[in-house]
Amino acid sequence: MVRKLRAVPEPTPPEDASASSPPEALSMVEVQRRVGAELDRLAPVLDGLGALFADAGHELHLVGGPVRDAMLGRSHTDLDFTTSAPPEVTERLLSGWGSALWDMGRAFGTIGARRDGWVVEVTTYRSESYDPASRNPVVAYGDSLEADLGRRDFTVNAMAVSLPGRRFEDPFGGIVDLAHQVLRTPGTPEDSFGDDPLRMLRAARFAAQLGFTVAPEVVTAMREMAGRIEIISAERVRDELVKLICAPYPRLGLTLLVETGLADLVLPELPALRLERDEHHRHKDVYEHTLTVLEQAIELEPRLSGDGEDGGPDFVSRFAALMHDVGKPRTRRLLPDGTVTFHHHDVVGAKLTRKRMKALRFSNDEIEAVSRLVELHLRFHGYGTGEWTDSAVRRYVRDAGPELERLHVLTRADCTTRNRRKAERLRRTYDDLESRIERLSEEEELAAVRPDLDGNQIMQLLGIGPGREVGEAYRHLLELRLDHGPMTEDDARAALLAWWSARP
Incomplete structure (x- = not known):
């Protein structure tokens, strides 16, 4: 069963891009x-x-x-x-x-x-x-x-x-x-960062955790010594980034990493989002949009908590929000009418996300979860204004797999339009999709969707042994299951025999 999410208020697209207020x-x-x-x-x-x-x-x-x-x-x-x-x-x-x-x-x-x-x-x-x-x-x-x-x-x-x-x-x-509320080093920042370059990342992490500003001389040293971070192991860098992203004010820390050039070395996909803009080619500020999506995903985290309990920061959903548009710089195309397109940035972004997370030594489970969310973050918008067939709903659930609830959070957080009417329309449409998922889940156990015949039944009916043809038959029945919902065993047998006889 797909667990029903707790109802919480939708994030309100901010009037500006400022971070949540520090203490x-x-x-x-x-x-x-x-x-x-x-x-x-x-x-x-x-x-x-x-x-x-x-x-x-x-x-x-x-x-x-x-x-x-x-x-x-x-x-x-x-x-x-x-x-x-x-x-x-x-x-x-x-x-x-x-x-x-x-x-x-x-x-x-x-x-x-x-x-x-x-x-x-x-x-x-x-x-x-x-x-x-x-x-x-x-x-x-x-x-x-x-x-x-x-x-x-x-x-x-x-x-x-x-x-x-x-x-x-x-x-x-x-x-x-x-x-x-200021971060300074006991001695000179140059000596401190020269001794342990990881302290530059810790400055950004503590800014994100405490909501503090960083002293100007510390920022200057971070900018001038950013290259020293390359001697630090990927695992130590990863651990600091996780703590930063799971902190109460991640925008503060991420902005500091970008402004000092440290992000160019530890998370280059983030500063790459600062795309050039001019009066002829119009598109959103992708970098600021991304930080806003991250903040709105944080506001929606209570939806991921079970039994009404606060589950705390969810790194996977936060990092997916941060990486969801990293494919845009690679796919940016300028059109003669002044618009900009980013076709297939979801697929490209998933590949870039996987590559970066592997370099930072994340676990395979974390890499799979975040990459899947990045690849699927546009899926909702590919179905128009809500004309979802039952087949489309089943495929949405099947493709999201265990990340469905996080996909709900990411898709909702990705709406940063200041047009209140448009934002409300998107919210209603997604509300309807979640209702459809809940209804079909109760009727058909969507979370465990599988063909109406298993591999042994397929082999027995077709008189074949294990091999490639069994997999093809299984996938055909799965497609029928997604398109039409559950079938009786007799109907599934008839459909399989019809498919088998029509093969070249």
Whole structure:
């Protein structure tokens, strides 16, 4: 059965292309209040661990995301700490504290533990250096908190809370940058990005996650050093892109990647959408249209949730929205009357999408799902203004397969016209299509549509063994099933024999 989608409001085509509004700037008083409340909530972990390390003669500090997010009013159960203790001492101390222990990060000085629903990772002070041609850091242990914080990516991630006294440590002004919602590096951005080029992608990702702006000097360094990203492995680039696209404000991050030239190296299909326009050849701004489709697909994500629950960000539907028109630059044709055509950009776009996702080491399932959506995103518009036969509806469901619900989201999100009458007409037409799918699904089990005779029955009726002819017969019966709906076994047998006898 095709699951019925939850009714949610349609996205309203925006009056402009601005991103969803980022959060408002915070006052210092509000920041302090939020931090105090979060530290009180974390007290069962912080106070016990702080005393444990202090009694052993070592420093312990809560660091990174948990400190930053405490100021933003966000809660964590996974906590990161840094310590003066070497890994073997950390392991000994945590073994008596946690109910489970792991050391997969020992090479980087990290020991992890779990207790009562809390997950902690404690890392020895680090001082890292990078080979300019290497993808991986050379890890060396440091001897101070300030040096450890100074090697972190951004000032908002370079704050700490010393334990057990809960003393706030902010040697690089992260709290001011957080209050003003700006991303800066603790040292010079050139040194930071030279050490780890992936931090350039992390700047875009954090802009998308937090809704922050990026300091001008950081943007300049990203633009000048974009080529350094090529030494980073495809898997690490992929992981940052997924986090960016699944963030609350992906337009902010994607725009930054395009403006700095990083997108030319990690996702070149996106900046390629900025097609030249002139007064004689008219078409939509494909790049801005694409970002708007992405935002509208995000608004429609609740349709993908089952049982009324929020399923969270859906990468496949978001990435399909981002890639749905990437075939347009390759298929653009200028006509004498001033119009522009993009014939077959859906098919070309699916091939480009598959190629890019393979280069970024996505799984086969993800590649298949996104590519299928890109290839099918125009199918709805190929049936006029709603003159859908039952046969067309069956084929639509068959071709979409498990991506039908995501195809509904993508097709609806692809309407960015400011003509309210046209938008409403498209919405009604698609509403009717979904109703038709639901009705036929209940009657015919569309999601599992197959011929009325199976392979064994075909071979027995025709007196043939396994081979190419069985496949041809099977496909013929499937086409009849799609065209006419379910048949009785007698009718299917008669149709198959008629087809068999008419063959050359």
